[in-house]
Amino acid sequence: MALIYKHLRWLLPLLAIIIWCLEAGYLHYYEGLGIDIALLDSSVNMLVLALTIWGMLLVVNAYPTRVGATLYALLIGSFFAIAAGFITWVTLKFIFRNQDHSYTDWLAYSMPIRYFSDWLICGWIATYSAIVKEAETIEKKFLKQNDLTNLHREAELYKLRQQLQPHFLYNSLNSISALTMIEPAKAQDMIGKLSDFLRTSVKRDGQERILLDEELQYIEAYLSIESVRFGDRLHIVYEKNYQPQTEIPPFILQPVMENAIKFGLYGKIGQVEIKVFIRQQDNMLYISVTNPYDKDNQPTRGTGFGLEGIKRRLYLLFSRTDLLELSKTDTTFTTTLSIPQTNA
Incomplete structure (x- = not known):
């Protein structure tokens, strides 16, 4: 599990670059936006999303999972997805405040889709992170319990060995006591x-x-x-x-x-x-x-x-x-x- 999580950290930046390129291409070729607007829009969107995911992972790792991993991920993912969508909308609206209304109208139209895509991405990453954390917690508890079991086993074996010699020693001393007189x-x-x-x-x-x-x-x-x-x-x-x-x-x-x-x-x-x-x-x-x-x-x-x-x-x-x-x-x-x- 830890090995997969380690590789995922390298995979996420690569995945972000791929999504950034695909988004810029989609905005330019299918939505008809200029290449400069498409690149800037996708850059802002990915930067905000990356920072949001980073903050979300800090929260997931910092605070214990007191509910099930699925519900926990749903709550965290939804909160950060809404935050990412809102910050993206405010930032893009500020950057393109002097543009004609066609882009800002399109931006308002695209916000539900942005919110949904952000929710999917944040929800998936939050779910995976929560499951990994829960698995690591269970593994630590298992190892601790296993250590305690081994310690208890060794202690009981030691106790059994120590019981053996007094048991025999008492019998021998009784015999010696009887023999000393006769x-x-x-x-x-x-x-x-x-x-x-x-x-x-x-x-x-x-x-x-x-x-x-x-x-x-x-x-x-x-x-x-x-x-x-x-x-x-x-x-x-x-x-x-x-x-x-x-x-x-x-x-x-x-x-x-x-x-x-x-x-x-x-x-x-x-x-x-x-x-x-x-x-x-x-x-x-x-x-x-x-x-x-x-x-x-x-x-x-x-x-x-x-x-x-x-x-x-x-x-x-x-x-x-x-x-x-x-x-x-x-x-x-x-x-x-x-x-x-x-x-x-």
Whole structure:
């Protein structure tokens, strides 16, 4: 729109010259006016019209459009067309005041046509200018709204990431507190691993996507902490099939694993197996985490942040609501993540 408007500014002077020539030719050849009168008449008419259009554009650009563009252009165009016609009539009548009455009579006769042509020209230019201005205003509002939306999105993603670590940290500190009395060595080991884990988390914060290999290394660090709590009871089985450049949002797997451990190990004795299946197909990465499930023996639900937080993050990142799927049987519970790949 701005490009068209820029070219129109060069087109208008050219159009004015063409109209001036056509008007002078018409007055001379069809109305029978002398060439000097025809040139002077058309010159005055075009000069007044040009100044009127210039003033009209200043008004259109200076004052906001409080009504519709069409009505606004009609009002502005009509006002300036009447002004242009009146100034032209007064100016020509003054210039040719010593001429015979034939020209002044013809001038009075031609004024309705002049008013109408001025109204058409002013109305068209005012309409176009008002539409351009309204379009630019809408575009600015859209860009501002888009910026606000992006800021809100980034703020919410940051909030979700910041919620994740305290959620895990509280659980770890509770475990350390319990271990300090019965197994101080394990508590000390867990504190060291937790320190390394949180240090790695700080380095990753702020990244929107990381390599899947890095996320899995992060998960291994997380599981090493959990292994202090559960010992040999926790057994993770992986099945992987993906490309080396595969990427994933950071911190997206930890809540899934935490949920699987919480609901898989609760109320059970002996070793518990959690299966992690990772496969890539075309432009989509699928990660499924399956844990044992017993509908009659489940822990009390917490804040519900984990999986709901993942669902919200995936929506904010990919604008899709179908990227988190939960399914269960009588004995298993499966969480499946679908991560679109832009570099596949």
